[in-house]
Amino acid sequence: MNIFYHLGRFLTLLGSGFTRPENLRMYWKETLRQMDDIGVGSVIIVALIAIFMGAVAALQFAYQLSGQLIPLYYIGYIVRDLAIIESAPTITCLVLAGKVGSNMAAEIGGMRQKEHIDAMEIMGVNTASYLIIPKLIAAVIVIPLLVTIAACVAMVGGYLAVVPTGYLADVDYLRGLTAFFVPYNVFIMYVKSTTFAFLLTAVSCYQGYYVTGGSVELGKASTNAVVISNILILFSDYLIAVLLTGY
Template identity: 45%
Template structure:
């Protein structure tokens, strides 16, 4: 409970004594490049293989003559949009970006750079952390959209190259009984997950104490706590928005 209260106070400090808009704009652009653009390749590779494996395994398990092959495309589509694209990508994102945020802020803490900002009268939480969170909220939904499109494309490649089902059946399954709210739900999850990863990682790094060893430990804790928060919030959002 102590850490939870400290985390809430940490979030509150983001909006006290802010800097100028021009300063934030420059920092946010830099963070968007670092957080979003530099993550595209990893997200793309994982997403394509995620979709391909989902298609092959679904086709392997649906062997009943009473189930049409087009159902495979439907299962892969819904599985990708509702869970694989936002949630699995968030865990990968926490491992890459979350650990990096915690490590960078932890290094700044132990080298007294954060203390120097405080001495100059700058709100270090707002100056260092707010641009990272805003950039994550901007870029992570785009990464989720990219992951979903590439996963479905990877499923199409698996269907055509591996021969597990015909591509017309796969495309028919993608169009079958589509619920538009699934995309909205995935985007809501992406915003929540992006905020959790960026804020938790920043919190762990900002309050690092000790030396280089503790910076590594902070990065590890940031990834661990972020993954737990992602899975917990995934369940809560599903209960609130999907269960009727």
């Protein structure tokens, strides 16, 4: 029953958010602020994780392929497709659920506790719309861009792990990166990153919006935002994989 209660309340909140804005300029300003917060504020952490993600993938495939008949340039090919299809969208969004999602839940929850949301409601502002929609729009624009950066940086990470160490010639790694390229995989990456961006933002905003009580409850809401977002990201990852690959 509890899950249906939350699902109903979540959908109602989203429904009341998607209405005509009171003032488009204010919403646009808020969207830009969120894009800056989510995007610029997360580039370094995303790039840092992606570089190691690519490096580790390259090294482990190099280890697994050693002594086998499979050509070594496949390392570049595997790093590229792994980054595009799976690790860049999924791991980046799992990390962003922790960084951005908890921040959103805490920000909105704090506004609820300090009566900022009530103050806006009394002014006549549709808070479900003003506090959530700019975040959603910003996230679905910026997070796919971050994922794109992550995918590119992961390939650079793979390069740095195997080429300067002398395990693979740079020509071979680059050959692998360009081999068997399927543009549809990039489409899968963007479907995943957009879906994950929507989920982590909507869930985090929902958790923050309905905070009651004090700092303990705010902490719980922030934790719930991360945990639930992560579960939903992994579940939808599987679902998208099934739907878009046809297996």
